[in-house]
Amino acid sequence: MTHLSAEALPALAERLPVPTYDRAGVRVGIVHLGVGGFHRAHQAMYVDRLLERGLARDWGICGVGVLPSDARMRDALRAQDGLYTLVLKHPDGTWEPRVVGSLVEYLLAPDDPAAVVERMAEEAVRIVSLTVTEGGYNIHAVTGGFDLSNPDVAADLEPGAVPRTTFGLVTAALALRRERGVPPFTVMSCDNVQGNGEVAHRAFTAFATALDAELGAWVEREVRFPNSMVDRITPQTTEEDRAELARRFGVEDAWPVVCEPFTQWVLEDGFGAGRPPLEEAGVQVVADVGPYELMKLRLLNASHQALCYFGHLAGHRLVHEVCQEPLFAEFLLGYMREEGEPTLAPVPGIDLAGYQEELIRRFSNAGVRDTVARLCAESSDRIPKWLLPVVRHQLATGGELRRSAAVVASWARYAEGVDEAGEPIEVVDRLRERLRAAALRQREEPLAFLADRELFGDLVDSPAFTGPYLRALGSLHARGARATLEELVAQLRREGVAR
Ligand SMILES: NC(=O)c1ccc[n+]([C@@H]2O[C@H](COP(=O)([O-])OP(=O)(O)OC[C@H]3O[C@@H](n4cnc5c(N)ncnc54)[C@H](O)[C@@H]3O)[C@@H](O)[C@H]2O)c1
Ligand SMILES: O=P(O)(O)OC[C@@H](O)[C@@H](O)[C@H](O)[C@H](O)CO
Numbered sequence: 001m002t003h004l005s006a007e008a009l010p011a012l013a014e015r016l017p018v019p020t021y022d023r024a025g026v027r028v029g030i031v032h033l034g035v036g037g038f039h040r041a042h043q044a045m046y047v048d049r050l051l052e053r054g055l056a057r058d059w060g061i062c063g064v065g066v067l068p069s070d071a072r073m074r075d076a077l078r079a080q081d082g083l084y085t086l087v088l089k090h091p092d093g094t095w096e097p098r099v100v101g102s103l104v105e106y107l108l109a110p111d112d113p114a115a116v117v118e119r120m121a122e123e124a125v126r127i128v129s130l131t132v133t134e135g136g137y138n139i140h141a142v143t144g145g146f147d148l149s150n151p152d153v154a155a156d157l158e159p160g161a162v163p164r165t166t167f168g169l170v171t172a173a174l175a176l177r178r179e180r181g182v183p184p185f186t187v188m189s190c191d192n193v194q195g196n197g198e199v200a201h202r203a204f205t206a207f208a209t210a211l212d213a214e215l216g217a218w219v220e221r222e223v224r225f226p227n228s229m230v231d232r233i234t235p236q237t238t239e240e241d242r243a244e245l246a247r248r249f250g251v252e253d254a255w256p257v258v259c260e261p262f263t264q265w266v267l268e269d270g271f272g273a274g275r276p277p278l279e280e281a282g283v284q285v286v287a288d289v290g291p292y293e294l295m296k297l298r299l300l301n302a303s304h305q306a307l308c309y310f311g312h313l314a315g316h317r318l319v320h321e322v323c324q325e326p327l328f329a330e331f332l333l334g335y336m337r338e339e340g341e342p343t344l345a346p347v348p349g350i351d352l353a354g355y356q357e358e359l360i361r362r363f364s365n366a367g368v369r370d371t372v373a374r375l376c377a378e379s380s381d382r383i384p385k386w387l388l389p390v391v392r393h394q395l396a397t398g399g400e401l402r403r404s405a406a407v408v409a410s411w412a413r414y415a416e417g418v419d420e421a422g423e424p425i426e427v428v429d430r431l432r433e434r435l436r437a438a439a440l441r442q443r444e445e446p447l448a449f450l451a452d453r454e455l456f457g458d459l460v461d462s463p464a465f466t467g468p469y470l471r472a473l474g475s476l477h478a479r480g481a482r483a484t485l486e487e488l489v490a491q492l493r494r495e496g497v498a499r
Contacts, residue, residue, distance in 0.1 A: 019101030120173030146206035313481035
């Protein structure tokens with residue numbers, strides 16, 4: 001058994017691919033906030049590919065943890081010189097591992113916020129990238145504006161405050177660069193947010209303006225925020241993954257990353273201070289990410305929500321088990337073809353029917369062992385951003401929406417916090433209590449959940465939506481998830497045949 005470290009690389013090289021480049025000679029050019037599983041499976045992997053080909057010596061990554069809970073990642077990475085194993089899990093059970101070396105430094109902001117700000121202020125750093133989750137942009141669900149009333153944000157706006165949020169840290173670094181006459185870095189969001197660059201632009205400009213109007217105007221004018229579409233299913237690493245890595249390859253890694261083989265990154269070429277030649281590593285650099293982004297959010301991410309509540313209520317805990325059931329596969333393909341796809345513009349170079357079939361295959365990969373629970377978490381950040389735009393589009397055009405309405409109803413049923421066998425459901429959501437209170441009222445007052453206008457806007461006033469929603473919710477209560485799905489799928493199949 002070999003503990004992963006820089007020193008151990010020559011020995012490990014006999015068992016799995018490891019970096020062959022000189023890591024000590026790699027300079028930090030990217031600071032990344034939010035080093036979780038996904039960043040390590042995706043962006044850091046692309047940079048590692050470039051480093052391997054000698055194409056990114058100035059683009060090493062300094063990871064930053066913003067939250068105190070990231071201390072675990074700090075400890076894991078520091079103990080192994082920033083190295084970690086990335087394992088691609090194939091459907092046949094094969095594991096394809098590689099030790100990734102592009103994370104050459106890691107800083108935990110709560111340990112020393114000034115050091116993080118200084119790092120980002122260095123001229124050599126030309127990109128600050130983010131994966132801080134959908135909720136991490138602090139956009140108010142109703143106003144669509146940056147939420148200045150968030151207590152952490154408000155604390156960062158106090159005169160002389162030591163920054164502790166993403167906004168405080170990044171803005172302090174931008175202010176230092178401006179003061180020193182150093183051009184700004186590009187802020188590159190890699191979160192699953194529609195128009196992620198534009199959203200980041202709005203959020204950082206609003207924060208900087210609240211701090212100092214002139215700084216805000218400078219950020220607005222000078223800082224670039226390219227949009228991107230990112231895709232690779234990356235479940236949380238489990239203890240079994242760690243043990244299996246040790247068993248199969250003799251590598252002792254405190255926090256490996258496991259993911260599916262598929263990967264995609266579509267990126268707008270909007271970088272103010274240069275970028276690595278990412279296209280050499282397989283990134284699609286395009287003028288407009290919009291169509292790709294909508295395709296991914298409304299087909300992949302919305303389908304994840306379409307399968308997770310029904311899947312959980314039907315007794316499944318793993319995503320592939322749900323999707324290997326023909327009933328669920330038919331439901332998801334129907335949602336994608338008849339409800340998601342009509343809301344999309346043509347996507348250059350993509351055959352949408354093929355993309356949808358591939359999604360079912362990806363979701364069905366038994367090697368990945370993605371959990372239904374991961375997909376159910378923080379639904380109040382996801383459903384409004386991924387599924388409700390589909391509903392609104394279909395309402396506006398008179399299109400099909402029965403499957404989407406059933407998915408929202410399945411969330412409402414799931415949010416009650418008790419499954420069909422009377423067992424508790426561990427709902428993970430920052431709005432958990434509010435959701436649960438509304439969901440529990442819906443047995444007497446069926447529209448109680450949908451009446452939350454902060455989440456659903458005015459959908460509750462739309463009979464074309466409430467009709468199918470209430471039918472699905474009534475059926476979920478009376479007959480359960482599986483029977484509800486069977487009935488809906490059978491009805492839609494009959495209608496399809498009749499058409
Ligand atoms: N996991 C995937 O399959 C996947 C795929 C595509 C995109 N993404 C994007 O990446 C994000 C992170 O996913 P992950 O799998 O790495 O999750 P993760 O839980 O492994 O890591 C999340 C990281 O974000 C940080 N974070 C959370 N909230 C924050 C906040 N408010 N401010 C600053 N940092 C914050 C956490 O501390 C952690 O470091 C997702 O929310 C999504 O937008 C994930
Ligand atoms: O990680 P989130 O919060 O964006 O959402 C959960 C999943 O739908 C998502 O992680 C997908 O696995 C991912 O978007 C695939 O690329």
